[in-house]
Amino acid sequence: MFFASDNTSGAAPEVMASVVAANEGYATPYGNDPIMDRVRARIREVFEAPEAAVYLVATGTAANALSLAILTQPWGAVFCHRNSHVEEDECGAPEFYTGGAKLVLIDGEHAKMTPEGLRRALKFTARAGVHNVQRGMLTLTNATENGTVYSPAEVKQLSGIAKGYDLPVHMDGARFANALVSAGCSPAEMTWKAGVDVLSFGGSKNGCMGVEAVVIFDPAKAWEFELRRKRGGHLFSKHRYLSAQMDAYLADGLWLDLAARANRAAAALSAGIRQIPGARLVHPTEANAVFAAWPRGGHRKAIEAGAKYYFWPFDQSLDGPDEEPLSARLVCSWSTTEEDVERFLALIRD
Structure with missing residues (x-):
């Protein structure tokens, strides 16, 4: 009867077996292993995004904070729900990795941002020019911290409001698989087809030992992510153990x-x-x-x-x-x- 969190459970047997198999012999480090080639191809296939850049990190905090860092400037506003994961559970990592971007909190029942709330926040931000933080980006947590789910239509509506101000959109998907199953849609419909530019695609809470993918649908930001990942201390040398987890996770719809x-x-x-x-x-x-x-x-x-x-x-x-x-x-x-x-x-x- 352990209901404290989904990250308290063990890893799925298929994931463990994949890590053990990956331990045999030698492999090129830093994400250049052949298993990562399969992971990259599989994520592109699953998301119907053949040009997407795909990277792995070991924690959701790293995935979120590094993703936000490539989408906004230090003087930018990160629009998020008051009960979003980046606000409640990241110990200031988004502000740290972005160099000081400000989280602007928006209300809404059951941890879901409302279109009206987002519009008000966008209109209010940067009203005094250089004296204010500027409009930076939108981030949505799906599934939310209150166990609710944004539908693709809701994501598209909120993303559309942000795009009206030329703002990029990030989705914190630590429980992305749970949201997707609940919504009954495709990964593409929940993400880039609804206006999401970067996804933190979770594995650790759903049967992996510790791996998260960052899926960048616009590869123009890929090199910056690589630099920030290395500079931030999140580029794994023995990367094959991350790759092996994600490889098993994606195999046969596991x-x-x-x-x-x-x-x-x-x-x-x-x-x-x-x-x-x-x-x-x-x-x-x-x-x-x-x-x-x-x-x-x-x-x-x-x-x-x-x-x-x-x-x-x-x-x-x-x-x-x-x-x-x-x-x-x-x-x-x-x-x-x-x-x-x-x-x-x-x-x-x-």
Whole structure:
């Protein structure tokens, strides 16, 4: 019953086997290994983008921060949701790697930016010329930090607003596979066909050991990314171990299968919680994360039985009346089982 995060699960067996296989013999370093050639070709095929530049890094923070750095200047504004990952979970890395670009926070229910909010922020920014930060770029987190999903139509609408100001668009896809499975669309429809210029394509939260791809749909920015990746300390020497993970991840649609498993588990968990008296969903369950509230007594039983998850917000206590609801975040992974879900529901229901 480990629902703390999808990055707490182990790596998928196929990924582990690929890394072990890649360990045999010798391979050219720094991304020049033959496995990376397959990865690059496969991502271009999957995204219907034959000219895309593809790079691997080991962390989502590196993927996001380096991507933002090639899309905006130090005096630029990075328009993002108030609860976006780059705002809440990157410890200032976007500002550091961009050389000081300012995150401009936009509201919207369930961590989804609204077109009206983006328009207001764009109009307000740079109103005094040289005295202000300038309009820089847009970044969208999909799936969001509240477990919701931007549809391709929503991405296209927001991207269109940004493009009206000649701004590039980045998508933080740490849980891109989960969003894609939920939306039922193609990778191209969710990204470049909807106006996305650069994608952080996650693997670590969905069955990989630790690898993220940066997909740059306009290869004109590729060389700058290579320089920033090296300068920032994120160019792996023994790159084949990153390549091997992504190679297995993409093979035979494994990445989509793993995400579908996680989404199904979250849907079952969400449906079960909704049946509990005094319980409710805090946000819609659209991917692999469930945000819900239920009585404190159920929390106490689950935690005493070994369940792992986070109160959301964190500053809540098990001390107090049993019937008072406390809210929490529960994240399912590719390895979450039906038994995990059923046992947890039984504990918080009884």
